[in-house]
Amino acid sequence: MNRRFSDQLVAVLPRLRRFARGLTGSIVDADDLVQAACERALARQHQFQEGTRFDSWMFRIVQTLWIDQLRSREVRKEGEEIAEDRVGSDLPVRRIEARLGLEEVHRAVGRLPPDQRAVLLLVTVDGLSYKEAAQVIGVPIGTIMSRLARARLALQSQLAAGCGSAGRAEDAAAR
Amino acid sequence: MPQPADERLIAYLDGELDGAERREVEAWLAGDPAMRERMAELAATAALVRLAFDDVMHEPIPERLLAAARGETAPAGAGARVLPFQPRGTPAPTMPARRRRLMAPLAAALFGLLLGAGAGFYGAGGFADHTAEQSAIETAANDLWLDNAAGYFKLYQSAGDSGLIDVPATQDTRAALQKISQNLPAEVRLPNLKPWGLTFRGARLVVVGGRPAAQLVYTSTNKAIGDLNLIIGSSKQPDIPPTFARRQQVNLLYWRHQGRSYVLAGQADIGYLWGIANDIAWQLDAI
Numbered sequence: 001m002n003r004r005f006s007d008q009l010v011a012v013l014p015r016l017r018r019f020a021r022g023l024t025g026s027i028v029d030a031d032d033l034v035q036a037a038c039e040r041a042l043a044r045q046h047q048f049q050e051g052t053r054f055d056s057w058m059f060r061i062v063q064t065l066w067i068d069q070l071r072s073r074e075v076r077k078e079g080e081e082i083a084e085d086r087v088g089s090d091l092p093v094r095r096i097e098a099r100l101g102l103e104e105v106h107r108a109v110g111r112l113p114p115d116q117r118a119v120l121l122l123v124t125v126d127g128l129s130y131k132e133a134a135q136v137i138g139v140p141i142g143t144i145m146s147r148l149a150r151a152r153l154a155l156q157s158q159l160a161a162g163c164g165s166a167g168r169a170e171d172a173a174a175r
Numbered sequence: 176m177p178q179p180a181d182e183r184l185i186a187y188l189d190g191e192l193d194g195a196e197r198r199e200v201e202a203w204l205a206g207d208p209a210m211r212e213r214m215a216e217l218a219a220t221a222a223l224v225r226l227a228f229d230d231v232m233h234e235p236i237p238e239r240l241l242a243a244a245r246g247e248t249a250p251a252g253a254g255a256r257v258l259p260f261q262p263r264g265t266p267a268p269t270m271p272a273r274r275r276r277l278m279a280p281l282a283a284a285l286f287g288l289l290l291g292a293g294a295g296f297y298g299a300g301g302f303a304d305h306t307a308e309q310s311a312i313e314t315a316a317n318d319l320w321l322d323n324a325a326g327y328f329k330l331y332q333s334a335g336d337s338g339l340i341d342v343p344a345t346q347d348t349r350a351a352l353q354k355i356s357q358n359l360p361a362e363v364r365l366p367n368l369k370p371w372g373l374t375f376r377g378a379r380l381v382v383v384g385g386r387p388a389a390q391l392v393y394t395s396t397n398k399a400i401g402d403l404n405l406i407i408g409s410s411k412q413p414d415i416p417p418t419f420a421r422r423q424q425v426n427l428l429y430w431r432h433q434g435r436s437y438v439l440a441g442q443a444d445i446g447y448l449w450g451i452a453n454d455i456a457w458q459l460d461a462i
Binding site (some may be wrong): 006009010013014015017018021022031034035038039042100105107109120121123124127129130145146148149153154155156159160 | 180186220224241245302
């Protein structure tokens with residue numbers, strides 16, 4: 001066991017958990033996914049190239065395992081059909097106030113198609129550059145840009161719509 | 176010149192455009208209030224998403240994951256038991272249903288808000304070797320906090336009053352601040368900075384360092400002081416005395432006191448900032 005390798009793995013665990021939580025939408029599933037990723041990383045630590053980013057390598061493992069699981073279970077992509085009709089709609093800024101209902105944000109992220117969700121989590125939540133995210137997911141930067149744009153616009157629409165009846169009632173009362 | 180597509184607006188917010196592309200977007204922003212509003216919406220959404228996943232970083236790492244990372248689990252092949260994806264259980268308590276305005280940055284000025292990488296170090300607490308880790312965490316958190324504060328100041332400078340103020344000063348200021356305070360751990364009080372020639376213009380609810388905060392906006396006709404923001408948030412970190420920093424060409428004087436974080440942001444030099452900070456501290460008993 002390479003102690004340094006293990007230390008790096010421990011250090012990146014919080015970020016892996018956050019990434020996995022966003023992908024799966026579940027605490028248990030996320031930790032199972034991270035555990036599986038740790039096991040795979042340790043089994044394949046000889047494949048890690050010194051001098052490259054360890055976190056990106058681990059994100060890639062998590063992402064790959066997750067995609068494998070989705071495929072093997074034929075889990076339907078919940079969010080695939082939503083939001084497209086809303087994307088690009090020009091809702092006023094009031095609608096994006098979104099009341100800091102963070103659970104609502106989690107749900108909205110969970111409704112995104114898996115490929116968009118992964119890019120959103122890597123770039124917007126974890127702060128990877130487009131190039132780094134492209135390396136993690138294994139697609140061109142242009143694909144990252146388009147997925148990210150679709151994800152952000154869909155989220156914006158969903159959160160705006162999520163202001164719900166309370167918001168609309170408040171709007172009406174304010175008029 | 177065609178209007179930038181959404182992809183480019185988002186790439187601009189993410190700091191992913193080169194100089195020429197950035198200038199092109201900025202030219203559009205300067206002349207198009209609707210686009211500024213759209214940018215603010217996009218930035219607000221991004222800030223919300225980051226905030227939504229911030230809690231995970233503060234959770235203790237389950238022992239089984241630490242063991243797995245150290246290679247102490249069952250041999251490879253046994254693998255982790257991966258349960259079917261399920262809907263979430265009992266939803267976490269949500270914030271009150273009141274709607275809140277979370278206007279967020281619109282320009283490169285706001286790149287600090289998008290520094291998710293800094294926040295990525297938050298949750299490393301709980302490791303065996305704490306000192307270096309903790310130091311890195313605090314540095315990253317501090318950087319994020321200050322970048323956010325500078326970004327919000329520059330946002331207001333770029334956009335002025337146009338829709339960015341949640342609570343204009345023309346309303347009942349006390350009631351307005353109480354309203355904003357409902358989103359914060361403790362009530363925000365308004366320092367009177369008129370003796371400095373500073374006029375309170377209004378307040379906004381913002382997200383600084385991943386936490387809600389109040390941005391109090393003051394303007395001045397005194398060019399030596401200029402416009403000034405006081406950003407008051409909450410913090411679990413230890414108290415620190417007023418400290419000077421500079422981010423994104425913005426002067427900052429920041430301190431933490433009894434669970435609260437304060438940042439004075441503006442173009443005034445350090446002498447003015449010290450004087451004003453002392454005045455604020457005396458009024459708010461903040462230092």
